Amino acid sequence: MSEYVPRTSSHFRLLRLTWALWAALLVLPGAGCKSESVAPTTTPEAPAAPGVLLTSTFIGEYTNSAVAARVAEIPFVGALAKYPIKVYRLTYRTLGTDGQEVTASGALLVPTVAQALPLLSYQHGTISPADESRAPSYYSSRSEIWSAVSVLASNGYIVSAPDYIGYGASKALAHPYEHAASLASASADMLRAAREFCAKEKVALNQKNFLLGYSEGGFATMALHKLLEEKYANEFTVTASAPGAGAYHKTAFARYILQSKQPLDFLSSYVWVLATYNKVYGLNRPLTAYFKEPYATRLQANPSSDVPRLPEQLFTAQLRSGVLNGTDQPLLSAFQANDIYDWKPKAPLALFHGTADDYVPYFNSEDAYKAMQAKGATQVELHPIQGGDHFSSAATYTLGAYAFISQYY
16 A cells, blocks of 8 residues: 555546636746746755755746736736746755655745845645646646746745655655655755755845745645744744645544545545555555445555545445544554644744635634644634635635735745
């Protein structure tokens, strides 16, 4: 099961819907400036410990007007683009889920301006393994960072956008989907690589660091914020973060899924999470421990097989009772290791979430807000997007998150 990555036609249709809805603000193909692109040139680095940067590849330079044209359909957003940007692909060292060194990659967007600028770490949402060309380091017009995130860079942020393990330079590895520790460490090491690059290229940085991301990117952003404050405080001070629609309360989320009597459209994603934890935490159970027949056999033969929408049709009684009754301690421990809702952030943090989200339920952000307040956090905000589902809330999140971090620029 180590390479098991569940994919279903319904999952891909819904992923395509995700991108169609994000297109209103984040992905507007055809408005680029290919004429400005410069042929990539790779500059090998010779990192000295504890450096992580390996190589930097120049992708292209784009004027602020060209970046603005990518969001031409959205009133006023293009006006935020003020500076030309240069885009680079970085490769860097990080650790995989097994503790072994991995060469990872990401995109770095650098505004062309003399003043010292803040770093902004942008964590992308779910990318199907069959469509990994959407990863940031390819800087494709179909990626999340092509339009609105590029506008943020053009507005005066140096954007660090990690691919995560399993995409880009590490695409030969399975992506550890929704695994908090590796999402955070890959993102943190990308920030370190970005700083090394800026020092080498004499790009002026100030001491401010902002964190953004939605969906899996929201989960990664929360995990990164927690890691930076708890383990990287001597290197980075988080200025503000705005995670959106992340599955922060994994234990409650698992119970929600397994006890649901209603059809769930994204069970393939939930199966992917289960497959990741089965491998990463050394459970190594056969598929029949998790899935009923004939689905276990079908998934064993073809990980892209469709799965039913009703949890009780897919998941075994053994799995459901073990989680719901609290008797499956190894699996519950894996979920608990990815519960990142109950801690006390020091920096300002704004949680954005659609109240009608049936993919990643709203309670994930509400639980985080309440738990953080209970621990004495004084700079945590909850921003419900009334009536918004997982996809319709994305554009509102993007605008709200930008407004939030702008207060601290």
